[in-house]
Amino acid sequence: MDDRLAVFAEFKGPCVALSAVALRSPNDAGPSLEKVLEVAQRTDPKRVDGNVGNYIFFPVKSLLPFTVREHVRATAFQLIGWLVQTGWFAAEDPEMCHQLLVLITSSINKAESEALRLALSKAALELFRRIRSLLNTLKSRPTIAMLVTELLKPGQDIELTTAGFAAVIELNRHLEPEAAASFLPGTVSSVTAQLLKPGVKTRVAVTGVDVLTSSITRSLEGELGGTDTYRNDKWVATSKEHLEKALRPILLKLGRPGREELNVAGVSLVKKLLETPLDGDVLVEYLAQHDPTAIPDAQLDRLAAVLARYLETFEAVLVGVDEDKKTQLLMTLRRSLPRVDELSRDLVQTQIIELLQSTLHILPKQSAVMVINDDKLHEPDFENISARTRDEIQDLLATCRSTTPLPTSTPESFWLAQKLGQDVVQDALGMLSRGDGIGENAIVAAASARGEDFRYELMHVLYPLLAAERPSAFVFAELARHCGYANTQAMLVDNADYITNGLTLAFHTLNITPHTPRILGLIAHMAPEIVPMLDDVVDVFFDVLDNHSHFPQLVDGIFFGLAGVVSAVKSKQVPRAFEEGMKAIEDTSRSGGDEAKGNDDGEGLEKPMDPSFKMVLRIAEKAQLFLSYGDYQILQNVMRLLADAIPVIATDENKYLPLVHLYWPQVVKRSDSDNPFLAAAAFGLMSKTVDFAGSFMRMRIEDDVLPRLEDVVRPQKDKRGNYIKRQRHWEGAGRREVAGAIEKLLKSVYENAGLRDERLDRAVRLIEDLAPRSKILSRLLEHHAAKDDIPGE
């Protein structure tokens, strides 16, 4: 009681004020009405009893006539909506319900402002909630039908439209199926019109779908058919037909890709509809596209039929231009395949693979060789198919399992087999030469799938990958990662034996490219411990050199490879050999120009040759034969190789000095070359030879080295003032190379050749000439001057 009085006290003041204004001037009652509404919205409707409700309604009813301004009436209907919630009138009072329904219907029918319509829609919603089942007993079904029509009218405001939809949903909840069925055509028609409107808002569409769901399910509830009822057989048949026609465009709109909220609403609608007697492929198709798991088991046969129909259009869609259609088709197939029974699945899979085989056409590359970027592997480009569609095909194939291995006769079928998860590693090796990355891609995919087990395949794949025209660092990095290696180098080192084997066999069968011999250098560089086992590989290289020496590119590659072997051996031996070499030279100098001391000590101490040493010696002996080759690049490489080999071979003077005899004449000849780079390489080799042969070279220095250096260093010009003879070396791009090489050679001659008297003076004079240009030589000169100052030196 106290509570009732308290509520009454709250409303009393605003209601008295409202009464005074409403009776006198209803159009000015807006502010007073809003104060009452404000109090009402603060108050829990349950606290308000019928008397208080009547007390509030009394001034409000004066504001409801059409003569009152709409904004006042809008507020008044808001208040009525609230009053309906309070239970202000007895819900069992059909007369009151009827009057309110008529009031709302007539008001909404004539309402011009959206605010009034909104208030009325909300009031209608509250009224439907309040009177519930009484709706079915009212005589005023035509009024309700008119109200439904008004509620479903579109508004500018989303709020208004959704409020109307909400009221209709509430109405459907309480209507009997027969009654709902009578409203169904109008409801479907109105909602469809709104849903199909271009640019319909998502919220409106989702609520509209809910209206459809509630209307259709309510109308088709319970027992259908017969002759006496409204929902007789004819009605059922007609309704089904009309509904399917109406639903098709709606589902098409709801199923558009990228509209997740609408898609979900559509799935919800279709799921509910499939519980009704409605059937039809259109519903199953929608679920197949968006949520195949929601398809009831009873409809799976229909799903298989839908997929079969999809396959009929498969080829046409895939070669078409509509990318959305392609992706939707592929996505539907992928999602639905697991739902169909095994037999159907096998048939569909087989058909998909066959269709793809006939549809896919890999486009030829723009260039002969496609570079594989290091950041990603390239998938092939297909005719009429975008990368997005290709990815969808890939996903679809990942769900397919071909029971019989696909013959990989074409790049297309190879790609398909690879994406089907078949073991195509061996076939992939045959695809490497295409240079389009498909083979590499397949190998990396297989490695990714098999993880460390793929290590066993490395024996087959590493060499072909290395020998490919454009080996990709990314491919190797990926293989190393999948196979559990720390990095690419670790993988290559661990599998150096397999690579070497591939290299040997390739050379034996002459299945080589200019790039192939370089692999030997790479392997020797990365795994020098394998060098002693490469003797037969080197033999094969020699055979190829003997038989195919007229191919400069091949010869260059072979010397690159052999230089790698020499460099690997040198990197293991050079510290020891170099020190020994230096020590021997120093000893020679101290002993006053005797032959290398090692010569005496070496007598009778013939030891079995280390395999690495033997190999380097053989390479050097072979390489010196190519000092008469015509190609400058190869000549430079050969001389650099020999320079690298000298520190290794010099550990055995009995092998080294005869070798010097062999190559010296050609090197001297090459130092006269017009090509400054070649001359520089020859001077470099001379320098290295002098370093390690010591006083053995004195006569050669006097006869061959010093005269040439004098020619180069001392200017000689012709009558016109042009440099002649070897002075040309000081011109052009190679002058720095030549200067550097001469600097080293002079230093070697001065320090290691054990020159005395006049010969030494000759060398010193050359150093004096060049000292202004070279810090090293100027320091050497200072050192020489200091030595001269010491008595007895």
Next chain:
Amino acid sequence: MDNAPPTPLFILRGHAGEVQSLHWSEGCLIVEDSTGQRKRTIDILTGDVEGYVVAWSLSNLRPCAIWKAHDKSVIGLHVWRDTIVTHGRDNKLRQWRFVPGVLLSRNLPIDTKNDLPKPFLVASLDVNALNFCSMACQSWRDELLVSVPGLLGSAYIDVFSMPRAHRIATRITPPPSPAGKAPVAEGRNSVTALDIDYPHLVAGYEDGSVALFHLDLSAVDPTQQRQDGIWLCTSRWHRAHKETVLSVRFAIRADSDDRPHPDAIRGDQILSAGIDDNLMRFRFSRDAGGDDDGRFVERQDQTATKTGHFGQGSLAIRQDKCLILTAGWDGKVRIFTGNHLEQVAVLKWHRASPRR
């Protein structure tokens, strides 16, 4: 049709010295890998001139175990049950077994500077390896019969049982040269090739002769070191080869083989190859000795096939007896049909003479 020699599928690299012997283990040997977790099946055993034996797995084409079995070159290898028998030029015959817990080296190149771990040495005995003749082995009862040139002289053959290392038959040698035949030059009666298929034992000699022996070990007590095996030389093909015999092999028809392949070797035969260019075929009967009463017979009924290639150092017969392979000093392996000895292929890769 391409007449070029076929290319090897893979080259097993690893030995520092020449490979002197090879044996297929047929997957009956298993060894732990370096982690001690995974087992690997050994498919091939190879022995080199420095005494190292490498056990290879063909699944990854890498060694599973490397050890130094002998101080000198390994001239013979055989796998018997879970053991490996090695015959070295250091005059030792050794039997090895892989035991759990002993992790053997498998790193290449072979570390010749340090002592590598070795498998468990089951047995070791002194034998004669002066004439490079490799042992011949066959399973017998629960033992392994090993025939090697005799300790008392290279003209004799001894038969040992392993792993007891008992000599169960000794001084096996053919009778002296028959009258009328050219006398055997002194020092040319050494055994140079052996093969055993109990109760038969065949030996090739330096003078080109081939002798067939019949062994009877029924009275042998394996627990006793009594050398009580009985042997009988049943046949000899005197100077069948013009030069030293380098390899002999039995080609005995299996009892179950009712319908042999048309290219297969017919009947029971012995095949031999030597320094000369002949491939010899000797027919014999398993059921009898040289003649009906089992006495020694001098025979000259061998069939010679000229191959045109001298120095066929090694001979092997495929299990179905359809193909015969010879390895020549020219580094080539030649393949012949079993029935007609027609050359069907030549494998060319090696620079030195291959060995079986």
